[in-house]
Amino acid sequence: xxxxxxxxxxxxxxxxxxxxxxxxxxxxxxxxxxxxxxxxxxxxxxxxxxxxxxxxxxxxxxxxxxxxxxxxxxxxxxxxxxxxxxxxxxxxxxxxxxxxxxxxxxxxxx
Amino acid sequence: xxxxxxxxxxxxxxxxxxxxxxxxxxxxxxxxxxxxxxxxxxxxxxxxxxxxxxxxxxxxxxxxxxxxxxxxxxxxxxxxxxxxxxxxxxxxxxxxxxxxxxxxxxxxxxxxxxx
Numbered sequence: 001x002x003x004x005x006x007x008x009x010x011x012x013x014x015x016x017x018x019x020x021x022x023x024x025x026x027x028x029x030x031x032x033x034x035x036x037x038x039x040x041x042x043x044x045x046x047x048x049x050x051x052x053x054x055x056x057x058x059x060x061x062x063x064x065x066x067x068x069x070x071x072x073x074x075x076x077x078x079x080x081x082x083x084x085x086x087x088x089x090x091x092x093x094x095x096x097x098x099x100x101x102x103x104x105x106x107x108x109x110x
Numbered sequence: 111x112x113x114x115x116x117x118x119x120x121x122x123x124x125x126x127x128x129x130x131x132x133x134x135x136x137x138x139x140x141x142x143x144x145x146x147x148x149x150x151x152x153x154x155x156x157x158x159x160x161x162x163x164x165x166x167x168x169x170x171x172x173x174x175x176x177x178x179x180x181x182x183x184x185x186x187x188x189x190x191x192x193x194x195x196x197x198x199x200x201x202x203x204x205x206x207x208x209x210x211x212x213x214x215x216x217x218x219x220x221x222x223x224x225x
Contacts, residue, residue, distance in 0.1 A: 033213065035214075042114075042218045043214075050212070091212060096208055097143075098211055098214060099152075102151065103152070
């Protein structure tokens with residue numbers, strides 16, 4: 001089977017930088033994705049890493065190290081609207097279907 | 111309409127009722143998914159359809175019955191549910207169920223309460 005670990009909660013202040021880590025154990029690996037979900041809303045796709053390194057999309061960046069089975073989502077210049085849950089998801093070599101972590105609740109304070 | 115639309119948004123049902131959740135995608139995607147989201151648990155994959163054929167069934171109880179009449183529509187038929195089935199049921203779609211599955215587009219979900 002597969003498992004993903006990410007912190008349950010992270011807090012930060014407006015304007016700060018925060019990093020949300022995700023470690024995974026899978027048999028085979030076909031990519032790590034990140035999703036954002038506001039309370040009462042749909043998860044929305046943020047970023048995807050298929051190869052090692054950093055992917056940047058505006059204020060959000062995502063990093064992957066396949067040798068360490070580890071990735072992170074970096075959020076810069078935090079805004080109040082970034083308060084949400086963030087999920088990492090991995091496609092493994094078994095079913096190829098994304099498996100999700102439990103999610104990290106990000107709370108941004110003024 | 112655009113994206114993935116789920117109806118109803120909220121549903122309350124008794125344990126003996128039969129109801130259905132509906133999902134419709136307007137993205138031209140070929141794969142559709144049902145996920146269950148319960149408090150403090152990861153999203154749990156229930157079913158995956160690719161071009162109207164079921165490609166994954168994640169040991170889901172038979173009281174949940176999916177139906178995919180075409181690549182744009184997905185249903186989840188519910189009968190004799192248990193209170194522990196209360197959750198947010200999320201529908202998603204992707205271009206395909208292989209490399210395209212790295213990017214899922216989700217609907218807003220159907221919040222189900224079983225009394």
